[in-house]
Amino acid sequence: MSEPLLELKNLVTSFRTDSGWVRAVDGVSFEIEHGKTVGLVGESGCGKTVTAMSIVDLLPKPSGNVLEGEILFKGHDLRKAKHKRMREVRGGEIGVIFQEPMAALNPVHRIGKQLVEAIRLHKKVSARRALEEAVEWLEKVGIPAPEKRVSEYPHQLSGGMRQRVMIAIALCCHPDLIIADEPTTALDVTVQAQILELLGAMRHETGTAVLMITHDLGVIAEQCDEVVVMYAGRIVERAPVKELFANPQHAYTKGLLGSIPRLDSERKSELQTIEGQVASIQEFTSGCRFCQRMERKGKWEHERPPYIELRPGHWVEACELCMEEEHGD
């Protein structure tokens, strides 16, 4: 097998807070193969964004730090990369799409200028040629009257349009990997459908791999080849998408899948819920964190459970209590 495009090995990211250091990401490992889309799901605060920001070195400094692990991109550890190399990677080989486009776009620069900068950062073309390309990109991402839009400012565009501009900026250097952090969460479903369609088409065309961060299991089911489920800073389960939906093994994954109303479920029936609450990050146990939520003591009360591979590519954090079949109704 060829080497994966991205390989995270035991990533640990911490923040310095008023109450000491907290481990937002606590030993996360997974790979993304060339051209594949990997979904990262889990409840808010579980560490999805921090994982993404660690990869592209965009953690808020100086409070956020990658403490341990390797971030192997095309075989080289990005943690050891020089600043200059990191800038080349970011926006060139890895494109990033955030939930809130205003955070990523510069409000005082015209759309065109921002695209031109992105294009010229990684490709030696004249300013004129880059502007032509910028217009082409706006057209590709479905922005009407791109020749006109190119000279507008971000605030002159609707949310959906801004999101498309950010996607254009992320895609215009033909990255090998796109990290999309909740790219459609703030958008309405019909606009979300347009954006997902667009990402799909681009993926098909250019063979870009995607790390798709979302809490929407529908988006996961539709868009991803593989799914990584995070809970409280760690991965609890990882599997090819069909396998995960058909055959979830970890109690947290089962709870997550059971708690969404489906179009074919019985109306007004009681939904499955997950008892308890996520512990606060300062109180995370070194043992099994889902057991911590369930307030149960088992073999992995104090010690971190190991991962086992149940089927090819299907990994689960092997806490016996969390993998038990539920009995009763």
Added chain:
Amino acid sequence: METEEKNEEATLLKVEDLKMHFPVRGGVFLKQVAAVKAVDGVSLSIKKGETLGLVGESGCGKSTLGKALVRLLKPTAGRIDFMGQDITTMSQRRLRPLRQDFQMVFQDPAESLDSRMSVGEIISEPMVIQKMGNRAQRRARVAELLDRVGMPRTAAEKFSFEFSGGQRQRIGIARALAVNPDLLILDEPVSALDVSVQAQVLNLLLELQRDLGLSYLFIAHDLGVVKHMSDRVAVMYLGKLVEVAGAEEIYKDPRHAYTKALLSAIPVPDPTVERERVIVEGDVPSPIDPPAGSAFGHRMSHAKYEESVGMDLGLREIAPGHEVAWDPCCLSEEDFESLR
């Protein structure tokens, strides 16, 4: 005769051709230069014990409709009958005793709960406004309500910001229940919550409805959630309803092009399902100066748009309990003709 009377009784809320326009002012003298037609001719009814789901994209007027129904806003035109009384233009003073019967729960619990008040004060405030009970009685009622929504009684002494999003939404629901309402307007009550917490709040709402016989107007943009919660569903587009039908029916047999597009746009949480998706081009239009004819026909640049200008695009019954806007751009030719 007798059944007719029963029907009358069963209808809690009846709205006819409701309009809520906001003035847009401009120029030196701040004259009204235009209007935001947030709600532009909506008719609907809600029966006792029923949940009417209301879906549509952001800005289509759902919250405005909800607020106008409970008279947090004064409608521009139309008529609202609540339990047989016309409340459309009733003064706030005369409305006050009626307010017991309808309450609203908002999307963002953090914003709708006053952070300077204790949870106990927040929950008892509607009772104070209604002059219900004395202090001790209200305190007892707060404890009972906290039990009801699955919160510890000690919460009464704390502040809302000390709680998680899901717990804050429970507090908002307890507050709305304090005065024993018959109707709750639930404006995106779970949109800000994680799925597992969302499920807890939805279960709570279902349980309360079963136990207390409440009616809900359930506003949301997650169509899976709406289907799960509703008996009937109304689809709104740019200030108007375009389709209303039973919850099962509207998902199985949508007739309006916008309903179809909306349904096909929801990602289905099942990786084995392959679907044809209707992609709608463009953005949700602005309710300032909306198109004269079919709003969705306009977005799609439909060939029959011109035909729709000047037509009455109101709802017509296409099957028992299934209404759809009579719109040449958005119906199949067969459906359009059958409604002529």
